[in-house]
Amino acid sequence: MNRYICDSCGFSFNFSQVPSFCPKCGKEGAAARDTRKAKETARRMIAELNDEDIPVLESLHAGYIAQLAKINAKLETLRQYKKRGIVAPEEMPVVVLKSARDALKEYREQRREEKENA
Ligand SMILES: [Zn+2]
Numbered sequence: 001m002n003r004y005i006c007d008s009c010g011f012s013f014n015f016s017q018v019p020s021f022c023p024k025c026g027k028e029g030a031a032a033r034d035t036r037k038a039k040e041t042a043r044r045m046i047a048e049l050n051d052e053d054i055p056v057l058e059s060l061h062a063g064y065i066a067q068l069a070k071i072n073a074k075l076e077t078l079r080q081y082k083k084r085g086i087v088a089p090e091e092m093p094v095v096v097l098k099s100a101r102d103a104l105k106e107y108r109e110q111r112r113e114e115k116e117n118a
Pocket residue numbers: 006007008009010011022023024025026027030
């Protein structure tokens with residue numbers, strides 16, 4: 001089901017396929033996809049991204065990189081200690097990193113569940 005608008009009379013209506021004529025004025029071939037709602041949604045999303053989401057993303061990314069470097073440095077030091085026999089292999093922290101693909105899949109499943117429960 002898509003929203004269409006008549007170029008001739010301005011009537012807006014839902015239809016499952018491209019309508020061959022306007023159901024109100026009857027003009028043939030006058031109905032075009034009504035993109036007003038999509039344009040409104042796009043403008044809102046652009047504003048949200050510019051005002052909030054992108055600064056948050058940039059900040060989180062910078063923080064993530066800094067934290068990643070800090071943790072990796074500790075792990076690398078521990079690997080060196082393990083090599084020198086200062087740390088036993090069984091003492092080493094276990095690190096299990098999900099692939100970005102799996103993490104994204106989990107995120108999408110969570111979103112789906114949230115939508116179903118809303
Ligand atoms: Zn019409």
